[in-house]
Amino acid sequence: MLTLKGKSVFSGISIGPLALFHRNTISTAVRPIESVEVELARFQKAREEAMSQLKDLYVKAVDKVGEEQAAVFEVHQMMLDDDDYVEGIETRIRDERMNAEAAVDQTAQELAEMFRSMEDAYMQARAADVLDISRRVEQQLSGGPGIDFSNYDQVIIAADDLAPSETLQLDTDKILGFVTSAGSTNSHTAILARTLGIAAVVSTGTQLHNDVDGMMAVIDGTTGDVYINPDEETLALMKKKQKEEELRLTALEQVRGVPTVTKDGKKINLFANIGNPGNLPQVLANDAEGIGLFRSEFLYLESSNYPTEDQQFEAYKQAAEALEGKTVVIRTLDIGADKKVDYFDLDPEENPAMGMRAIRICLSRVDLFKTQLRALLRASAFGKIAIMFPMIISVWEVQQSKKILDEVRRELDAKGIAYDKDMEVGIMVETPAAAVMSEELAKEVDFFSIGSNDLTQYTLAIDRQQTKLDTFFDPHHPAVLKLIQMTIENGHKAGIWVGICGELGADLTLTETFLRMGVDELSVSPPSVLPLREKVRSLDLSK
Template sequence: MMKGIAASPGIAIGKAFVLPHWEWEPADVPIDVADLAYELERLSEGVKTARRELENIRREMAEVLGEAESTIFDAHLAILEDPVFLNEIQELICRGAKKAEAAVKEAVDKFVAMFDLLDDEYMKERALDVKDVGTRLLRSLLGVRDEALPPKDRPYILVGRELTPSQLAHLDTGRLLGIVTQLGGVHSHVAIVARALNIPYVFGLESDQLESVETGDWIVVDGDEGVVVVRPDADVIERYRQRKMSKEDHFRKLMSVARLPSVTRDGHAVRIEANISSFRELDDALRFGASGVGLLRSEFLYMNRSYFPDEEEQTRVYRLIAEKLAGRPLVIRTLDIGGDKQLDYFPLPKEENPSLGYRAIRIMLDRTDLFKTQLRAILRANAYGDIRILYPMVATVDDVRRANRLLDECRLELEREGEEFDPDVRVGVMIELPAAAVIADLLAKEVDFFSIGTNDLVQYVLAVDRMNEQIAHLYDPYHPAVLRLLKLTADGAKKAGIPVSVCGEMAGDPLALPIWYAIGIEGLSMSVRSLLPVKHRLRESRREGAELLFEKLCAAVSSEQVRSLLLEWAWSQQVGEGGAYGAAR
């Protein structure tokens, strides 16, 4: 048994195909000055060839994954055409008197080393993209064909030192059961695609462990636990097969509610919507019965590239999502960068406490050019669906008014330019700061809806960084103070007559359902994987008695007491028609 890192969940059982590892080391032989122009021309032709290949792969992947997901290869095209990258190679050719392929290898190694020095794991994993582009360019210059591909007549589990997006694009993903690599990352493009295609993926194994695997070996990949078993005996295979079947049976049971309304046993309806960070997630969200997208994290359009997406690209992607939703609501959170979300092409000043610093709406109200580009794109895409705008990290009424003034400017500009757009877009505020919750009644007069972001709200209320291992245990959404702020927010919305929903992780916890019933939450937006479990529990529960329970929750002195009361309520739903709380009206 080998222990690695889980990057994509699920269990795969099958025969291994070991992907050969190709690496080229240049001979350190300087070229004659007379050959410099020839080498520069070779580089130019190599870049053109690599660009054509990447554009073809992008088109092919768009058919498999969808247009938005195929933008992974826009990042690769951006690297290939990056003037800093190309200038480095040209300098090495001219000043270092190197052949084009030797210059490419040296430049790639330099940039990979730079990424490896970064603290941010997401940015470190971009080194894989640089290596992928560099390898493609090297192959183009050297005339080397791609590695041997797996057999097309049977399913397989791919095993290799690393797997790049370009290599993945050449595989028959319909036969790809699982992936095992030495190098990789949870945020890597391969991991993103694996999760999108529901392919179990484990990385982080030692090289000597992988060297023991041969093509044709039986192998088990446990993408839930990050475990790989090579040449398992019959008992191990049977145990994993039973576990896989059990998971599939449970999934089928949950899928039975996908097309049913999200209504409690006593007739109380709550919208169940999805939080998504990519176009691909939308397929599963709709398959699992989401009634819309309650949170589109628009950052996915800005990541994995070296420049900001323009208005046309944003309009196209938002339109694609809106059209696929076919009239269901799409809530787009405006760009929320800063803190732990950084763009390498838009460096922000280093801060002692970035979570409390320059981020989200604070940046966008300063960089009105970026903000208006996104707002214009949303207004244009709104002509093809029901799109709403959500402002993140709002702390004051002035934040909302300034943002809405910019939105009005965009409406006037688009009308003056004769662009097709729908001006009637609803605007909401993300309640994720304690300040916003406390003045919810004032903010509610400025917007059309609220969406409570419990992740940051809990963090700020309790002054706990949940990424800090020493104090992460103090992060608790069931703290009585959090519950009181949730009620304050809901009351502010109710007073102004606007709807309020929840879009943080707490929305995806079935234990919290009676809280939402009690305070009048109309919609819950959650990760795609939480849609079915929450809907299943909701349909088995009753709203009756929730207000009485909530009074007890707010009077509790600890999170433990709150959880105990919620568990008691959940048990009462299973053993009786509303149990003790239903009978105590």
């Protein structure tokens, strides 16, 4: 048995024979040429041929996987049409008297290298696109298409990496899974596997050869392990796991419509986080008990000017009505840091995460803040809205925000406009300062919602976007957990409820810890709702 470890891109388990992916071999070696004109003409003909293939592929792919996934073939056409690419090849043919195959290959390698050296992982993965279009041209130069990829049937495909066009030419209904030695979780193969729900493990680092062709293999997408020629024990184990995985999905259906309560009777509110009203169907489909975090930024980010009070009112009202009396916690605008909007005219900052953002903008630009508060209050007449202020570090900020809210209430009273007089007002606890000051802050508000993402980043002084810092980053760092515990205790002392709305809330390994701390509410992304409810219902805190 051979065990490989890679990165899982879809958490299914598949068992079946391996099929080594055979690519049609092409020689791109430099060889002497007859004439520059002949090579230029060969290249142009091959390029045109490749272009027309891509047009066909695009049409086919739209049918098969939809426009969004098919768009890669449109991009490929543009790449093939790019002046730098074409000139790079033609210059090599003309100036270095290079054969077309070698000229295409060398130009492609150069561009691929440019992408590989870029900072972000998505762009790095685009090197595969350059190589893919070039391989298509090279294929034409060496005499046209070869193996028909759609013949693979009921197998797990093993390859070094699959080009997007190769993946899409496979008959994916018949493919059990993918395992690739290279590739990234951002590659087209990975994205496609996720879309189609096929078990896939990439980047195993081990190149497979012909001798494994036809061997039995197991892909465990839950761990990223791949077993080739598994022994009976492993095979039995994985078959069991595969069945369990299927059962798990069925089991989740069992916890639909039941309360989120532990075996010993501790009940919590299980809410969902959403980014815009488009997510409302997901909230309902996943049976969330309310919305614990409605990020209002979308209204600002999706607009090219300040959204009007009425535009905001409509969006908030829509959420309040859709939830039919269940709580909808709306966070006031959290622009700034990584969320920028040009019409806000914010000055460039050295350190935007610690700069002009969220409540700091609202308290500096009261008119802007009042517009949002008015829209929120008006919408509160149509359901159960609660509002919370982000990025709080001091009691003063909360008092000031409440004062402005009171002014808006009085304005509405004067005009006889209805709103919910009992609307709850809370704050995000997402700075170490707020957690440390939670005893004082609790006296000012109706609830706390702990934003674990920012709380972690600010407590550990680690930028979440910096993958190079992964070694130093501990998502369960005791400092963060202590601050959370302290916040919950201080909230309860003042008689207010405390929830968690960051990623930690969905971390099933921490659910028991949070429940023991006494958390009253967890708010997670809609797909995490049912797994979390199942987890809570399996716990017994009396033990």
